[in-house]
Amino acid sequence: MFHAPRALRRARLALASVVLASTALLAPAGAAAQGASGDPTLAQTLFEEGRRLMEAKSYAQACPKLAESQRLRPGTGTLLNLALCNEGLGKTATAWGQFKEALFASKKEGNAAREAFAQEHIDALEPRLSKIQLDAENTPGLLVRIDSNDIPAAALGTPIPIDPGAHEVEATASGYSVWSTTVQVGESADLKTIAVPKLLPAPAASKPAGPQLPAPGGAVGDRSGGRGLQTAGYVIGGAGVAVLGVGAVFGILAAGQASDAEKDEALCPEKRCTPEGRDEIDAAETKALVSTIGVGVGVAALAAGAILVLTSGPSRTASASAAAARQGSPGRVQARIVPLIGPQGGGVGVLGAF
Template structure:
């Protein structure tokens, strides 16, 4: 039998180093990430203070002052209780569509949390608001590249021709397209169960001396309808999404690297201790094969850890440079801000007298 000197300690050291790298890399990444998260996350003290002040103003029926404080509390620390209170505040202000959308969000959140009392509370207000909702229907002629806005917010083409809940009051409807003159009008929406149909005509070509109409940029978020929160800038959200995807993939690769490191350490150690494979630290050909296999796993582990760490770092950079996402709050009587929750749902336009956004029907 041919025996070879066992360089097992090298394989074991390489495998153990790979596993240690995972621990050190995780610590290096998580430590600043934790500090950063604390710096960027909500301020619970300020959120609680604003919530209590908003509740006090609501009890004094100073709704115009209370709603912004509750909205900011919800932005700092999203919670179903704050969301319900904000919905109540907007309902008292006559912003029926905004309140209806926020009650819808709170309903889904309460179902997710298993809070039957809040769920029933939200459903009761939804049922009361729905018959009173005013709506607009936007109809547009086929102008190439047409973009319709309400209160400065882009309306998706799929929403044209569909009745959209909207807060009562005056709203500006604008239509633009590159190379065409801008068309706009003001529509006054009634307080209860009003339905306004706005026919956007085919746009006229811009005069030759006039430069082509500039492409509209991202619309600012504002008071909503049919949902609670406005979408922020598309570019920032795209970077955040890419950052989380890349970071998640990096974490997965890092995990694979750790697994291969553990397997390599175990395989090399077992071979070294097996008297049939490596008697007296001298390996048989079969033992040598086991050691080589362990070194291959250790190499895969090292590569996986390097790629994983790099991907997580790149993802973190993308998230940090994307800016903080905008979240619009909403609100149940006497409830305190709770822990934030999220649920996926459909996106709908948000329209209000102070602006617009893209709303998400679901729990947050």
């Protein structure tokens, strides 16, 4: 005999069993999570919030929370929820891949209920998967990306499951120009085939034609050029000081040697020098000549160094530089040091425009 109250109770018990089974099926793995190293409290909080948002069909807000929960504390239950969320969001390829991952994990764990649940969704998603196939010409070192994700060379020419929507395809190789295109993939069972052409060699860096005019504040006012001239000025000036010192020393030696020879009665008796005395006098005159040249060179080098230092700063304004450029002047100091040698001595000079 059929009793309605008893049948109602059985129906309620069956419903409760289904609810409990579903809760256990989709709950996170908890302490059994493999490689769990994140904050378990935060992971659980994000999981519960993600589940709440998913039940409200707010998939765009729910999926990031579930993904972070899975990252903090990986678990098969969380992964199944994340796959369900992406399926609701329309990311069929992403959801299919996550259900596949959960299927393998469930088999490893021996959880037949989760295994069956994952397989059911895989079977439902596979006929709807959209795919993209990349056919590429042979370019040495070719690297193909979809949405900045590298595609292995072995995957070229093979249809790859992909989420519906717009995707950026890019091909690069060292020494070649970048090729890219955008493809729109349909929502269900769409197949897009993209032919990636052989890449073109990258153009060589072109050199500017003709002389380049200095920018305002450049040339004389250019800092790098100014520092170079200033450094050269200090070096030349320092060398001038050294040469002056050498010239002074030779002058003192010459004067002393000549004086000593003239005072030596054995060399120059009664101011008439013997051949030996004459040799001493000639040697003193040679030292005197060296002294004269050294002093001349030193003074000239000091002057040249001072000129370079004084003209190395930004002494021209931008308008003056522009005016010089219009008149055909390069707008920069051009100078070089040249030796000057004469019958009575030597030195250096500075030739150029300032």
